[in-house]
Amino acid sequence: MKNKEKNRPFVSLGFTDEKVPEGTHMCLIFTKEEERKDSLLKYLLSGLKDGERTACFSGKVTENELRDYFSENGISYDERKDHNAIKLSGTSEVYFDEGTFDPDRMINLLTTYYNEAREMDFPAARVIGEMIPEVEKVPGGDRLLEYEAKVSILQEDHPVTAVCQYDANVFDGATIMNVLKVHPQMIVNGLVVQNPFFIDPHEFLKSC
Amino acid sequence: MKNNHKLSAEVLGQIAIMQSVIPSLPNKTSMLNFACQGLKDIPGIEKITFQLFEREGKLIQNRINKNHLYKSFPIKANGCESAVLTFLIRKEKDFVPYIPYIDNFCNVLALVIEEKKQRMVNENLIQKMEDLVKQRTIELEIAKERLSIALNGANSGIWDWNLKTGVIYFDRNYYTISGYDPYEFPGKYKEWKKRVHPDDIEKAEKSIKDYLDGVSEQYIDEFRFLRKSGEWMWILGQGKIFEYDSDGNPLRFSGAHTDITIRKSAEENLKKAQNYIVSILDSMPSVLISVNSKGIIQQLNKKAEEMINHKSSELIGKNLNEIIPQYYNEISQLETAIDSGEKINRRRKQIIINEDIHYKDIIVFPITTKGEKGAVLRIDDVTEQVKMEEVLIQNEKMLSLGGLAAGMAHEINNPLAGMIQTAQVLASRLGAKAYNKANLEAAEKAETNMDSILKFLEYRDIPKMLSAIHESGLRVSHIVENMLSFSRKSNQKSHFYHIPDILDSTIELVSSDYDLKKDYDFKKIQIIKKYEKDLPQILCEKSKIQQVFLNLLRNGAAAMEGRENPLFVISVSNDHNRKNLRLTIEDNGSGMDEEVRKRIFEPFFTTKPIGIGTGLGLSISYFIIAENHSGTMSVKSVKGQGSTFIITLPY
Numbered sequence: 001m002k003n004k005e006k007n008r009p010f011v012s013l014g015f016t017d018e019k020v021p022e023g024t025h026m027c028l029i030f031t032k033e034e035e036r037k038d039s040l041l042k043y044l045l046s047g048l049k050d051g052e053r054t055a056c057f058s059g060k061v062t063e064n065e066l067r068d069y070f071s072e073n074g075i076s077y078d079e080r081k082d083h084n085a086i087k088l089s090g091t092s093e094v095y096f097d098e099g100t101f102d103p104d105r106m107i108n109l110l111t112t113y114y115n116e117a118r119e120m121d122f123p124a125a126r127v128i129g130e131m132i133p134e135v136e137k138v139p140g141g142d143r144l145l146e147y148e149a150k151v152s153i154l155q156e157d158h159p160v161t162a163v164c165q166y167d168a169n170v171f172d173g174a175t176i177m178n179v180l181k182v183h184p185q186m187i188v189n190g191l192v193v194q195n196p197f198f199i200d201p202h203e204f205l206k207s208c
Numbered sequence: 209m210k211n212n213h214k215l216s217a218e219v220l221g222q223i224a225i226m227q228s229v230i231p232s233l234p235n236k237t238s239m240l241n242f243a244c245q246g247l248k249d250i251p252g253i254e255k256i257t258f259q260l261f262e263r264e265g266k267l268i269q270n271r272i273n274k275n276h277l278y279k280s281f282p283i284k285a286n287g288c289e290s291a292v293l294t295f296l297i298r299k300e301k302d303f304v305p306y307i308p309y310i311d312n313f314c315n316v317l318a319l320v321i322e323e324k325k326q327r328m329v330n331e332n333l334i335q336k337m338e339d340l341v342k343q344r345t346i347e348l349e350i351a352k353e354r355l356s357i358a359l360n361g362a363n364s365g366i367w368d369w370n371l372k373t374g375v376i377y378f379d380r381n382y383y384t385i386s387g388y389d390p391y392e393f394p395g396k397y398k399e400w401k402k403r404v405h406p407d408d409i410e411k412a413e414k415s416i417k418d419y420l421d422g423v424s425e426q427y428i429d430e431f432r433f434l435r436k437s438g439e440w441m442w443i444l445g446q447g448k449i450f451e452y453d454s455d456g457n458p459l460r461f462s463g464a465h466t467d468i469t470i471r472k473s474a475e476e477n478l479k480k481a482q483n484y485i486v487s488i489l490d491s492m493p494s495v496l497i498s499v500n501s502k503g504i505i506q507q508l509n510k511k512a513e514e515m516i517n518h519k520s521s522e523l524i525g526k527n528l529n530e531i532i533p534q535y536y537n538e539i540s541q542l543e544t545a546i547d548s549g550e551k552i553n554r555r556r557k558q559i560i561i562n563e564d565i566h567y568k569d570i571i572v573f574p575i576t577t578k579g580e581k582g583a584v585l586r587i588d589d590v591t592e593q594v595k596m597e598e599v600l601i602q603n604e605k606m607l608s609l610g611g612l613a614a615g616m617a618h619e620i621n622n623p624l625a626g627m628i629q630t631a632q633v634l635a636s637r638l639g640a641k642a643y644n645k646a647n648l649e650a651a652e653k654a655e656t657n658m659d660s661i662l663k664f665l666e667y668r669d670i671p672k673m674l675s676a677i678h679e680s681g682l683r684v685s686h687i688v689e690n691m692l693s694f695s696r697k698s699n700q701k702s703h704f705y706h707i708p709d710i711l712d713s714t715i716e717l718v719s720s721d722y723d724l725k726k727d728y729d730f731k732k733i734q735i736i737k738k739y740e741k742d743l744p745q746i747l748c749e750k751s752k753i754q755q756v757f758l759n760l761l762r763n764g765a766a767a768m769e770g771r772e773n774p775l776f777v778i779s780v781s782n783d784h785n786r787k788n789l790r791l792t793i794e795d796n797g798s799g800m801d802e803e804v805r806k807r808i809f810e811p812f813f814t815t816k817p818i819g820i821g822t823g824l825g826l827s828i829s830y831f832i833i834a835e836n837h838s839g840t841m842s843v844k845s846v847k848g849q850g851s852t853f854i855i856t857l858p859y
Contacts, residue, residue: 029229029232030232031232031233031234168232168233168234168238169234171238172237172238172241172242173233173237173238173239173240173241173242173243173245174241174242174244174245175241176229176233176238176242177226177241177242177245177246178245180229186225186229188225188228188229193225193228195225196218196219196221196222196224196225197222197225197246197249
């Protein structure tokens with residue numbers, strides 16, 4: 001951890017006991033549907049409760065599900081949406097704009113997202129996205145690990161907290177292992193674990 | 209990852225984390241790919257590959273080519289199915305320290321694969337079970353649906369009562385057949401109870417209790433249940449205990465309730481129809497008794513109960529012959545009638561009841577009910593009808609005889625008058641006026657004299673004979689005079705009279721009658737008068753009515769001659785329904801047999817010795833009552849016990 005990252009406030013992920021520093025890049029490998037939904041909903045809810053700007057890049061949840069879940073927890077989805085506190089987009093819509101995967105475009109998007117949040121006086125911003133196996137088929141898809149590494153680099157100056165969801169059922173074990181290597185932290189059995197596989201993003205990018 | 213000869217903590221941590229992550233991966237291939245990718249960071253390794261095959265043994269292969277050493281690590285899963293991780297080692301010295309960890313990792317991987325496989329087996333089993341349960345559930349749902357449809361068709365609903373918790377499950381139909389929305393009221397006993405008709409609840413609860421207590425072998429009951437609309441419906445309740453607790457007490461009591469309102473309504477209508485028919489039968493004046501082919505009473509109407517003087521409940525099932533033995537002849541023909549299918553008709557059968565003669569018409573109708581043969585015995589009491597017919601015949605006879613007598617009287621009267629007058633002339637010429645001039649001259653011409661003639665007549669009793677002729681003529685004249693009263697219209701005008709007054713004056717007249725005194729001592733006869741109060745007056749000819757009473761009292765007195773306690777009971781009552789006075793004169797005299805009774809009103813019929821009475825008294829009385837006053841006159845009598853004359857006079 002670099003010095004500038006040391007004094008960052010801790011934020012709750014919502015689905016783990018431990019809090020993590022703002023701007024953490026977390027990998028979540030899941031195999032069950034309830035793991036996916038539970039972590040996603042709790043993560044977003046936790047961010048909203050703390051007044052953060054939140055975004056969800058996943059096609060596995062609908063607005064109505066968010067609306068109902070937030071409503072059960074005393075938060076109006078529509079109201080928060082009107083205040084730009086939450087944004088829901090499908091994975092393909094965000095990651096595969098015009099049918100390609102461009103890590104730099106994604107990094108710009110995340111940078112803009114975070115800067116806007118700060119301009120709109122949100123105390124922090126978080127994002128959760130689920131990658132899908134289609135990434136291995138679209139042009140630029142082989143740059144997935146590069147993207148993940150660049151997210152870690154982005155977070156050095158723009159501490160947007162990011163959780164990357166990977167469904168172990170649809171990604172090969174080798175891909176999972178590679179993905180782990182570009183996430184500094186991972187969730188194992190519900191615990192936040194410092195990733196021993198993690199390769200410094202700058203070194204990783206040099207090797208690409 | 210650092211390359212040194214010592215163990216790297218990061219590498220060991222990486223292996224440890226891999227062991228934690230592997231269980232999250234879905235299958236063996238994914239795990240091995242994950243492992244190959246992760247273990248690649250172990251120092252001294254160039255490449256890792258894996259193979260899936262079945263093989264035993266730990267170290268599969270160690271082979272050396274020019275520059276590289278290959279080491280293989282087997283992954284035994286389930287004893288036979290295994291994979292092999294093969295490491296292409298670049299620097300054996302760097303690699304060797306990690307071999308125990310790789311072994312351990314491979315064991316963990318094997319366990320995870322084994323567990324995964326077992327889990328898959330279990331999941332398959334569970335899946336199969338779930339599929340089976342789903343299938344069974346679907347089948348059950350279908351069966352329930354069919355049952356529901358069947359029950360719905362039968363207008364039935366299911367209930368399932370947990371006697372321990374008190375909760376009752378009512379299915380959808382249970383609610384809908386009575387117009388409620390499904391599950392509109394809670395499944396509680398009190399909810400059911402408050403919807404049962406107040407008049408039925410006691411019986412309904414007793415039925416349930418008796419069954420649950422083992423008093424009755426089955427639960428089946430009918431009661432009224434409140435529809436949502438507020439109307440009452442009839443329910444057939446049936447149920448059974450399906451589960452007992454360890455102490456043998458009923459635990460689950462389930463069954464069905466069926467809407468039987470239509471059947472009940474039909475039964476009610478049938479009952480009404482039956483009651484209607486029974487009412488009709490009961491209102492009939494005929495005695496009706498139905499019997500089976502063995503003469504056992506099946507049913508009877510009210511008139512039959514009255515005749516036999518027993519309730520039908522006491523008579524049904526008994527042999528008809530034992531109940532009405534006086535109809536033995538007809539009952540004995542029942543079998544014949546039933547076999548032949550032809551009715552038997554017996555008219556005017558005489559039955560003695562309380563020493564009175566009754567007339568009965570008896571008809572036996574053979575019937576077939578539900579394939580069983582039997583008969584209906586119909587008995588009509590026609591006593592009054594027979595008597596009425598007798599009266600009519602008597603009237604006819606009397607009128608014809610009266611007319612005949614009157615005609616004869618007219619014819620007899622003229623010669624009789626000549627005969628009497630001639631006899632008087634003869635007596636006069638040969639008696640008081642024997643010595644008149646005409647007689648003396650006639651005797652002289654006959655060369656005799658009146659003294660000789662009178663002596664001759666005296667010697668031959670001619671004057672006595674003449675007197676007899678005269679008396680006989682007068683007697684005949686009296687008879688003729690009576691006979692003429694059959695046709696002679698009275699000159700008297702009718703007036704309203706109080707009949708008891710006429711009766712009393714007649715009794716007084718009879719008491720002072722000389723002839724009567726001579727023959728019978730009227731004052732020895734006890735007379736009991738029973739006159740109803742406030743009797744209406746009757747428009748009548750007093751002298752004629754008096755004549756009738758006189759005849760009856762004289763005849764009665766004669767009939768009581770020699771009796772120890774002669775008694776007249778004279779009663780007058782008002783028959784409001786028929787609007788007439790009913791007068792009876794009852795004596796305890798010698799009475800008369802049936803033959804005499806039938807002829808008693810005939811002219812010239814008399815039971816008195818010859819020369820006593822003309823035989824016209826009662827016939828004239830009858831004529832006065834029936835013809836002149838539009839009334840009726842009849843007599844009841846039992847030989848040796850007395851007679852009762854009954855007169856009715858309309859007002």
